Amino acid sequence: MIFVARNALMAVLVALVLGSGLALAGDPVFAPDAILGIWETEHKDGKWSRIEIFELDGAVHGQIVWLKNPLYDVGEVTGLDGSPRVDLNNPREDLQSRPLLGLTIMSDFVHNGASKWEDGSIYDPNNGKTYRCKATLKDADTLEIFGYVKVGFVNIGRNATWARVTDQD
Numbered sequence: 001m002i003f004v005a006r007n008a009l010m011a012v013l014v015a016l017v018l019g020s021g022l023a024l025a026g027d028p029v030f031a032p033d034a035i036l037g038i039w040e041t042e043h044k045d046g047k048w049s050r051i052e053i054f055e056l057d058g059a060v061h062g063q064i065v066w067l068k069n070p071l072y073d074v075g076e077v078t079g080l081d082g083s084p085r086v087d088l089n090n091p092r093e094d095l096q097s098r099p100l101l102g103l104t105i106m107s108d109f110v111h112n113g114a115s116k117w118e119d120g121s122i123y124d125p126n127n128g129k130t131y132r133c134k135a136t137l138k139d140a141d142t143l144e145i146f147g148y149v150k151v152g153f154v155n156i157g158r159n160a161t162w163a164r165v166t167d168q169d
Contacts, residue, residue, distance in 0.1 A: 028114070028138075029113075029114050030140075032111040033055065035053050035060060035109075035117055035135060035137060035143065036053055036054060036055060037164055037165070038050050038051070038053075038164070039051050039062075039143055039162040039163065040162060040163050040164075040165050041162055042160050043068075046068070046069075048068045049064050049067050049068065049100075050064070050065050050165055051063065051064060051105065051106065051162070059108045059109060059120075060108075060109035060110070060117050060120070061104055061106055061108070062105055062106030062122075063103060063104045063106075064100055064101055064102065064103050067085060067101060070084060070085060071084060072084075072085060084099050084100075085099070085100045085101070086098060086099055086100060087099075087100060087125055089125060089127055089128035090128045100125055103123075105122055105123040106120060106121070106122050106123075107120060107121050108120050108121060109133070115137045115138075116137075117134070117135040117136075118134050118135075120132075120133045120134070120135070121133055122147045131147035131149060131157060132148050132149065132150060132155075133146065133148070134148075140164070141164040142161060142162075142163060142164070143164070144159055144160070144161055144162075145160045145161075145162060146158070146159050147160075
C-alpha cells in the first residue's frame with residue numbers, strides 16, 4: 001500500500017513539473033534578464049555585427065550597435081561610397097534610407113521560464129525580410145537564434161550562434 005501511494009505521488013510530481021514548463025535535470029534555467037547585453041553575430045563573408053538585447057515594456061528587443069563594416073566601400077553601391085550603411089533591401093521604399101546602426105532587428109520576445117525567449121521576430125537587413133524567431137541560451141555566453149517561417153506544422157529556417165561580448169573594444 002505504501003509502495004502504491006509513493007508511486008502515485010511520484011507520478012503527480014512528474015506531471016506537475018512537466019505541465020509547469022520547468023526544466024528537468026540537464027536543461028539550463030536562466031532568469032528573464034540573462035539574455036540582456038551585447039552579442040556578436042556569426043562572422044560570415046567578412047561581415048558581422050553586434051546586437052544589444054534589451055528589455056522594453058516587458059518584452060525583449062535587439063538593435064544593431066556596431067558593424068564590422070559601417071561604411072560602404074568604394075564602388076560597392078553607386079552613389080554611397082564612404083557613407084553609412086542603410087537598409088537598402090527593405091521592401092518599403094520609405095525605409096531604405098534609414099541607417100543600419102541603431103536599427104531594431106529583434107522584437108517582442110518573451111521568456112518561457114527556462115532557457116528560451118519565444119514569440120519574437122527578427123528582421124534580416126541582408127534581404128529585407130522579417131521572420132518568426134526563437135532565441136535559446138545554451139550557456140551564459142552562447143545564444144542560438146532560430147529565424148523561421150511556419151509551413152503547415154513545420155518550422156523552416158536557419159540557426160545562427162551569437163557570442164556574448166564581454167569586452168567593449
